[in-house]
Amino acid sequence: MAGEAQSWVLMATARAPTNIAVIKYWGKRDEALILPINDSISVTLDPDHLSATTTVAVSPSFKQDRMWLNGKEISLSGGRYQNCLREIRKRAGDVEDEKKGIRIKKEDWEKLHLHIASYNNFPTAAGLASSAAGFACLVFTLAKLMNVKDEHGDISAIARQGSGSACRSMYGGFVKWMMGNDADGSDSIAVQLASHTHWDDLVIIIAVVSSKQKETSSTTGMRESVETSPLLEYRAKTVVPGRVLQMEEAINSRDFASLARLTCADSNQFHAICLDTSPPIFYMNDTSHRIISLVERLNLSEGSLQVAYTFDAGPNAVLIAPNRKVAGLLLQRLLFQFPPPTDSELASYILGDKSILHEAG
Ligand code: DP6
Numbered sequence: 001m002a003g004e005a006q007s008w009v010l011m012a013t014a015r016a017p018t019n020i021a022v023i024k025y026w027g028k029r030d031e032a033l034i035l036p037i038n039d040s041i042s043v044t045l046d047p048d049h050l051s052a053t054t055t056v057a058v059s060p061s062f063k064q065d066r067m068w069l070n071g072k073e074i075s076l077s078g079g080r081y082q083n084c085l086r087e088i089r090k091r092a093g094d095v096e097d098e099k100k101g102i103r104i105k106k107e108d109w110e111k112l113h114l115h116i117a118s119y120n121n122f123p124t125a126a127g128l129a130s131s132a133a134g135f136a137c138l139v140f141t142l143a144k145l146m147n148v149k150d151e152h153g154d155i156s157a158i159a160r161q162g163s164g165s166a167c168r169s170m171y172g173g174f175v176k177w178m179m180g181n182d183a184d185g186s187d188s189i190a191v192q193l194a195s196h197t198h199w200d201d202l203v204i205i206i207a208v209v210s211s212k213q214k215e216t217s218s219t220t221g222m223r224e225s226v227e228t229s230p231l232l233e234y235r236a237k238t239v240v241p242g243r244v245l246q247m248e249e250a251i252n253s254r255d256f257a258s259l260a261r262l263t264c265a266d267s268n269q270f271h272a273i274c275l276d277t278s279p280p281i282f283y284m285n286d287t288s289h290r291i292i293s294l295v296e297r298l299n300l301s302e303g304s305l306q307v308a309y310t311f312d313a314g315p316n317a318v319l320i321a322p323n324r325k326v327a328g329l330l331l332q333r334l335l336f337q338f339p340p341p342t343d344s345e346l347a348s349y350i351l352g353d354k355s356i357l358h359e360a361g
Helices: 079-091 106-110 130-145 154-160 164-170 218-228 230-252 256-276 286-302 324-337 343-351
Strands: 010-017 019-023 028-030 040-044 051-059 066-069 072-074 095-097 102-104 113-120 174-177 190-194 203-207 308-310 317-321
Touching: 010 130, 010 164, 019 164, 019 230, 019 256, 019 308, 028 218, 040 164, 040 230, 051 130, 079 130, 079 154, 102 106, 113 130, 130 154, 130 164, 154 164, 164 174, 164 190, 174 230, 190 230, 203 324, 218 256, 230 256, 256 308, 256 317, 286 308, 286 317, 286 324, 317 324
Parallel strands: 066 113
Antiparallel strands: 010 051, 019 040, 040 174, 051 113, 066 072, 095 102, 174 190, 203 317, 308 317
């Protein structure tokens, strides 16, 4: 390795947004490789709002791999981090920085250690898919620093081993995670269905009902559903394949009514499976249910599907409107039913565990 005599540091930084599934991933057929039991489809959010930013540094003076998440050091000993680091190192290429006089050969990466610092600009583990942005960003930044070529969706397959939904954050716009068939997971990759410019008048509103850490992680929840829910297999085998095709068609033709119908139905079925799990898992709360009723009422009063809702493993609502006009109407209704708290109420929300959205009257 040239430049070894003097100490040097080489760094790369990248940002990756989170994604929201409109057809959900729920259930693994292989826990270690993170292979899903069904295809899923998501929309990647604008990185200005919900994203992770990661810097990876490499230096011969580093004694071990270390990582800081939101300023706090975390352990890298978990299998998911180790799998991502191992797979990236395997594919690392030669790297040269002429200005700094640094030359790293691909075999050197096995001996060099990394320091990683990552920040989320939104609450971690509150059902806002922070692990998706986090692992996508980690793997993308490592690949950038280590000159890993993205052949056949390889990088998304590595991010998948950090957190399943992370593979979908490798691309913008609408993305499909194909479950694949191979036992080694090499064909369980993400592909872009349409870029963010294809349907750029869609507006996504996230109503943060609670930013508390969720009680049952997605990983544990889906494991319990696989073990105990009789509905899960029916969903994966009988419902999702057709729904994925219809969703692809809706995206292709920018058919909002179909996108909304499928998104709401899939979210509701996912939460039905959570209820069908033993013991049942309650990710949504009363406020989430009230938001669903509000959207259903709005759609009824307007005579067609104006807004879609979807909920992941937490109570926060993700609402999709076809354009800014409908988004404005929706915000008006939301603010009417959940008026912003007064300053003194806000203090008790921050100190206590009350829902951030509270109901009028
Ligand atoms: C409800 O990707 O967080 O958000 O693969 O175990 O890390 P692991 O799970 P994760 O699960 C996401 C579940 C979901 C639906 C989805 O994003 O498709």
